[in-house]
Amino acid sequence: MSNWPNDQSHSENKNISQEYYISWAQKAYKHIQEEKIIDKLDDAKINATETVNSSSVNISNSANESSTNTPTWMQKSNRLEALKENATELTTANSEISVEFDKEFVWSAKILADQGRKPEDITEDEIQWLKSLHKGLSKTRRGLLNQLKLVLGQGPLSENAILEIETILLQADIGINATDYIVTTLQNKLLEESLPSEKAIEYLKTILCDILNSPLKQAYDSEILVKKEVLNIWLLTGVNGAGKTTTIGKLAYLAQQCGHSCIIAAADTFRAAAVEQVKIWGEKTNTPIISNSGKNTDPAAVVYDGLMAAQARNVDLLLVDTAGRLQNKTNLMEELAKIRRVIDKKAKNNVHIESLLVIDATLGQNGLRQTELFSEAAHLTGVILTKLDGSSKGGIALAITQQFGLPIRFIGVGENMKDLKPFSSHEFVEALLDE
Numbered sequence: 001m002s003n004w005p006n007d008q009s010h011s012e013n014k015n016i017s018q019e020y021y022i023s024w025a026q027k028a029y030k031h032i033q034e035e036k037i038i039d040k041l042d043d044a045k046i047n048a049t050e051t052v053n054s055s056s057v058n059i060s061n062s063a064n065e066s067s068t069n070t071p072t073w074m075q076k077s078n079r080l081e082a083l084k085e086n087a088t089e090l091t092t093a094n095s096e097i098s099v100e101f102d103k104e105f106v107w108s109a110k111i112l113a114d115q116g117r118k119p120e121d122i123t124e125d126e127i128q129w130l131k132s133l134h135k136g137l138s139k140t141r142r143g144l145l146n147q148l149k150l151v152l153g154q155g156p157l158s159e160n161a162i163l164e165i166e167t168i169l170l171q172a173d174i175g176i177n178a179t180d181y182i183v184t185t186l187q188n189k190l191l192e193e194s195l196p197s198e199k200a201i202e203y204l205k206t207i208l209c210d211i212l213n214s215p216l217k218q219a220y221d222s223e224i225l226v227k228k229e230v231l232n233i234w235l236l237t238g239v240n241g242a243g244k245t246t247t248i249g250k251l252a253y254l255a256q257q258c259g260h261s262c263i264i265a266a267a268d269t270f271r272a273a274a275v276e277q278v279k280i281w282g283e284k285t286n287t288p289i290i291s292n293s294g295k296n297t298d299p300a301a302v303v304y305d306g307l308m309a310a311q312a313r314n315v316d317l318l319l320v321d322t323a324g325r326l327q328n329k330t331n332l333m334e335e336l337a338k339i340r341r342v343i344d345k346k347a348k349n350n351v352h353i354e355s356l357l358v359i360d361a362t363l364g365q366n367g368l369r370q371t372e373l374f375s376e377a378a379h380l381t382g383v384i385l386t387k388l389d390g391s392s393k394g395g396i397a398l399a400i401t402q403q404f405g406l407p408i409r410f411i412g413v414g415e416n417m418k419d420l421k422p423f424s425s426h427e428f429v430e431a432l433l434d435e
């Protein structure tokens with residue numbers, strides 16, 4: 001069974017020239033283009049063959065009418081070739097790849113090359129994702145990078161420079177704890193050796209990656225996986241409108257792409273439209289939904305039904321959607337704690353539970369308070385950051401990991417099915433501080 005495509009490894013060689021990356025990107029672009037043509041040709045051939053098969057009776061009849069000299073089998077074959085040719089012409093005309101070869105393509109290629117990938121293994125989806133991530137973090141990046149470049153590269157940080165960097169980092173919602181750590185670590189390095197601005201930014205990247213990876217060195221697995229031979233239960237919680245239901249749909253899509261069987265328990269019984277929303281995602285991704293359409297249904301009961309169904313059908317992954325709740329509404333938080341208890345009680349053997357808080361990245365520091373309160377009720381094991389595409393507060397990822405030691409597991413950069421991927425600190429930091 002394949003797992004999420006999330007390779008954290010990357011090359012440490014910072015001396016590779018830009019020309020190398022451009023040439024690598026060109027090869028990857030050519031490869032994607034060729035793959036697209038091959039795919040379309042295959043589709044066209046299948047269509048052509050199907051059309052011929054389904055219309056063979058007509059072809060035979062018209063052949064008999066039009067020409068008595070030409071054997072029917074030959075006319076059939078000519079017709080097939082004509083259809084194939086026709087399809088090929090159309091294919092060639094429409095085979096341009098939708099992803100543009102531009103600066104962002106080269107940046108995306110660089111990220112993949114640094115992870116030891118080969119241009120002939122790259123897919124359009126991967127490039128599209130990295131471009132979205134780069135674009136999504138542009139607001140946060142704009143605030144950070146230009147100002148940092150002005151302050152760095154002048155030896156050890158003066159008092160003013162420290163203040164300036166602190167302000168820049170806090171504005172990006174990196175949070176007080178992480179900001180303190182970053183400034184202290186950076187200053188220690190600059191006292192040891194004088195770094196030009198570019199090198200100082202490279203060093204800063206390693207500090208940020210260390211923060212983001214720190215939970216993985218302690219209590220958590222290095223990546224979130226659908227574990228084999230157990231029932232994986234992923235409980236998604238969060239405040240209203242954080243993006244839970246959309247994320248459930250995107251996760252079901254990812255599961256399907258990776259060949260994992262999946263069920264969704266639609267336990268958001270509070271918002272009437274939520275179950276319908278989940279059902280639409282279920283249809284899109286071919287994922288069975290367990291729901292209860294009755295009024296005032298106990299969400300814990302839906303979770304119980306979901307668990308029973310998942311165990312009976314022996315599925316790999318049970319995704320649990322829950323209602324949005326404000327962290328200060330005690331009764332709703334108690335309801336969440338009850339859902340968690342049901343999961344813990346009923347799913348003792350052969351299960352792996354992930355409790356994931358969905359946080360809207362546009363809300364910045366508010367995410368910290370949410371993490372604190374949801375931690376208690378849901379026993380969080382990780383965070384999913386959504387809406388990074390519209391946020392200038394992407395630094396919240398660092399604030400959360402530094403303050404709570406929780407790993408960021410997935411990030412969302414748009415409303416579409418493909419706009420969610422496992423979190424990679426390398427990709428995130430490179431996109432955050434790309435010059």
Ligand SMILES: Nc1nc2c(ncn2[C@@H]2O[C@H](COP(=O)(O)OP(=O)(O)OP(=O)(O)O)[C@@H](O)[C@H]2O)c(=O)[nH]1
Nearest residue numbers: 240241242243244245246324386387412413414415
């Ligand atoms: N731009 C953008 N929009 C997103 C993203 N994720 C979710 N959304 C949008 O955010 C809105 C709220 O998403 P939902 O999935 O309904 O949120 P929810 O947390 O289930 O909401 P409640 O059930 O009310 O708590 C929808 O319009 C989604 O399309 C994202 O990564 N980027």
